[in-house]
């Protein structure tokens with residue numbers, strides 16, 4: 001029988017759950033785009049995004065998804081024939097690298113495999129061997145593998161090699177989930193999109209740029225008029241912020257999402273994601289004690305707080321995902337083929353749980369419990385105590401209400 005009534009959970013790594021507050025903020029009439037509230041709200045959104053990325057430099061918005069932000073970052077900083085190094089830890093940096101290659105950039109991929117983070121020593125060696133490298137591309141979180149890269153260690157390796165390359169990070173999955181300090185960590189360009197940790201429907205791509213990136217724009221010959229970040233960075237007229245009509249309702253939604261992030265506190269947002277990720281890790285380890293289940297990233301320090309990639313050995317997880325979706329009320333993330341940039345290719349023995357943005361323990365324990373029900377219903381072997389292990393991680397972190405503590 002199907003038991004899937006009540007609220008359906010979307011446990012995929014983006015687009016993520018949209019808070020009611022964001023949806024309500026968007027549910028309104030079209031505003032005047034030339035004057036009034038939308039002008040001030042756009043400034044508020046840009047300031048808020050900079051606060052989330054911990055940068056005092058520039059944030060440019062595009063009506064696009066993350067791929068658009070990728071292209072904006074590349075075309076505003078690079079020229080045809082420039083050398084760049086892409087650090088692959090799953091799949092997404094390869095996608096970004098492939099886009100650069102198609103733009104005419106000479107891309108070298110340094111591959112760290114689908115189950116580990118970047119090794120800074122190997123990066124340092126590669127940069128010493130190629131001192132003319134103009135940019136290093138890396139995902140803070142690779143959403144396919146769920147690897148979390150150590151951005152300060154990558155910066156340190158670049159400095160140790162004496163590299164003048166720009167450090168460009170893809171934070172599409174990690175912004176407002178994994179801790180990040182753009183300026184303090186020496187990042188030159190960061191790309192993001194609004195539909196993951198920022199809890200807003202897909203449609204706004206974001207590029208953050210520091211002074212070295214702004215300087216690189218002067219010689220970049222790949223830029224095209226729409227993607228040029230200069231008018232967005234230094235607008236003389238409001239319409240230049242979006243090179244045309246503003247994405248009005250996305251601005252309403254994003255402004256509300258940012259208010260929610262600052263009400264909670266950015267540090268608290270990061271800490272919550274860490275706890276919820278730890279709960280998923282504990283559950284998977286318990287399942288793995290009696291079955292093929294395994295965290296894709298063995299090193300705990302290299303696991304993202306936004307998404308967890310789970311391996312099921314030779315088990316095809318399609319029936320598990322289908323059962324969870326149709327009868328248990330939760331959509332789980334598909335396994336993306338690791339180590340390949342081919343769009344749409346799947347890994348049958350892998351699924352992912354997204355835990356980014358608007359997520360609380362009840363939602364996450366619900367997802368984990370539903371996965372376990374699906375394992376039982378399908379007769380898939382698994383160790384016991386997974387939900388209990390996840391609950392224990394959450395219990396250890398939970399504040400006790402003042403009255404209960406008496």
Ligand SMILES: *Cc1c(COP(=O)(O)O)cnc(C)c1O
Pocket residue numbers: 014065066067068092139141142143170171172173193202
């Ligand atoms: C989701 C994602 C992308 C792609 O974003 P789109 O909005 O689908 O274009 C790129 N990189 C990472 C790390 C992502 O998580």
